[in-house]
Amino acid sequence: MADRKPIESWLTDMDGVLIHEGVPIPGADAFLKKLKESGRPFLVLTNNSIYTPRDLHARLRRMGLDVPIENIWTSALATAKFLDDQRPGGSAYVIGEAGLTTALHDIGYILTDHEPDYVVLGETRTYSFEAMTKAVRLINDGARFICTNPDETGPSTEGPLPATGAVAALITKATGKQPYFAGKPNPLMMRTGLNAIGAHSETSAMIGDRMDTDVLAGMEAGMQTFLVLTGLTGAGQIENFPYRPSQVVDSIADLVDRI
Numbered sequence: 001m002a003d004r005k006p007i008e009s010w011l012t013d014m015d016g017v018l019i020h021e022g023v024p025i026p027g028a029d030a031f032l033k034k035l036k037e038s039g040r041p042f043l044v045l046t047n048n049s050i051y052t053p054r055d056l057h058a059r060l061r062r063m064g065l066d067v068p069i070e071n072i073w074t075s076a077l078a079t080a081k082f083l084d085d086q087r088p089g090g091s092a093y094v095i096g097e098a099g100l101t102t103a104l105h106d107i108g109y110i111l112t113d114h115e116p117d118y119v120v121l122g123e124t125r126t127y128s129f130e131a132m133t134k135a136v137r138l139i140n141d142g143a144r145f146i147c148t149n150p151d152e153t154g155p156s157t158e159g160p161l162p163a164t165g166a167v168a169a170l171i172t173k174a175t176g177k178q179p180y181f182a183g184k185p186n187p188l189m190m191r192t193g194l195n196a197i198g199a200h201s202e203t204s205a206m207i208g209d210r211m212d213t214d215v216l217a218g219m220e221a222g223m224q225t226f227l228v229l230t231g232l233t234g235a236g237q238i239e240n241f242p243y244r245p246s247q248v249v250d251s252i253a254d255l256v257d258r259i
Helices: 028-038 053-062 075-086 098-106 129-140 164-175 187-196 211-220 235-240 252-258
Strands: 009-013 042-046 072-074 091-095 118-121 144-147 204-208 224-228 247-249
Touching (some): 028 252, 042 187, 072 075, 072 187, 075 118, 075 144, 091 098, 091 129, 118 164, 129 164, 144 164, 204 211
Parallel strands (some): 009 204, 224 247
């Protein structure tokens, strides 16, 4: 492998890397503590668009992990940044929760079902058939279709739940229109995150537990990539992909001394 520049900035996924089913993964607290002490720029990323950074800060803190609000980057924030660049001061019909609606309000978007520029689909606890029908009709009438992330299922204590990608497929089937996904594995989420902390891809690393989102997005954004084996991708699955992470480690605990 070609020599890389020293890592000066870190991006890490949240679920499967720092926490698992609401419990911190051993080493996560030490990793975050050393990052903050080092003064290096860092971000904790999630494709989940339900929560605002303030919500996630509070949830993580209850688990014993202290992540400053400004160090949290969600697919909702990446989506808002994309829309602000594409059509500043636009309008959108939104299917989603506070994480997404707040991000769009913060960039000055009008949330409306009257001739919106965009239909924006994110994660929600209850997907309404009425809302999906409205989205289909608005897209057929010319609204552009944007999704926060392509994840087809999400975790719950009872088992997998349908997520944004699955609902997007339903809307696509009904309209014939493919959405633009702003979240991982789109490297856009990584690049907007790097810009938010003033970091450069050549000297940044991405830590994740999924080959198909975290590692792929990090690699395509030009970063070093670390796959941890505490989440969805197991060691035996790595060879199923036509690309590899820069390094595979057992857990986040193995990266504390790399900071």
